[in-house]
Amino acid sequence: IIEKHKKFPTKNEIKQQLKTFIGDLEQIPSKYSSIKINGKRAYKLVRQGKNFDMPKRKIKIKEFKLKKIINERKAVFKINCSSGTYVRTVVEDLAKILGTVGHLTSLRRIGFGKLDKKLISLDSLISFMHIDKLIKVLKPVDYIFEGVKKINIKQTDAKLLLDGNFFYVNSESETITKDIPIKFVIASYKNKIIAIGKINDGSFYPQTVMNLNIRKN
CATH class of the missing domain: 3.30.2350.10 (Pseudouridine synthase)
Structure with a gap:
């Protein structure tokens, strides 16, 4: 104390x-x-x-x-x-x-962005593993990124991202103004999120890369 x-x-x-x-x-x-x-x-x-x-x-x-x-x-x-x-x-x-002292004893997140409806605990999710109800409660990854800037990229660029490299945003893959710095952008290949990153000086720099095996596609 x-x-x-x-x-x-x-x-x-x-x-x-x-x-x-x-x-x-x-x-x-x-x-x-x-x-x-x-x-x-x-x-x-x-x-x-x-x-x-x-x-x-x-x-x-x-x-x-x-x-x-x-x-x-x-x-x-x-x-x-x-x-x-x-x-x-x-x-x-x-x-x-209020003229006193205090502290937080517990904290529970009940929503985040679009996920403002009823959330379920991890234990409840595990209990749904072998029943159809699991499909009803799960949401796709891109559900929480609605409204976020996105670019559709080529397979060669996707491979660069999976190796931790950046790539130049060219006119073929561009769906946003490449010369304007953007701090939060989603890079997708064939409607699958490959990386979350930023665009600076016309290049996309990954910050979080999804572990997707696209090399065989």
Whole structure:
């Protein structure tokens, strides 16, 4: 225990302060996070006794609600926030504004992007392995990438990506403006995602490569 406080905010006090978190904000993540500082994880630098500042990051909170107060020390919240938001830090900031201290005891993701319907646990998924219900709950990989920039590539370019190389986006494979830098692009071959990467200076650079065996096709 790092710090204790005798103040326990009321339900009305909590609800009033939750409103101040809605919208575009700047957040300073905890030093015990996995964010890299000059190539090294922040939490490792802390353990080494290093002194450093955490960079601010822009986040957006669309919804922040108090769902239930369990007791004077514990409550349940629901938050709808942008990717990259450190919810643990949000909770600590809320406690600070309320004039007390607090921390996150558990965190459960109930949706992500289009996956905002009922999610199932891994145990439930395993129980569906040998029945038709499995087909109904599974979604294709590209389901979550709807609206993301995509390029259809040739087999030769796909092979380059599978080997970890970049390729030049030529007029034949181009479906977007190649001269404009894009940080998040999907490269597909025969309607199968080969890699997720970025386009810079007219070339596609893979960041995540799918393990697909296309060499025999």
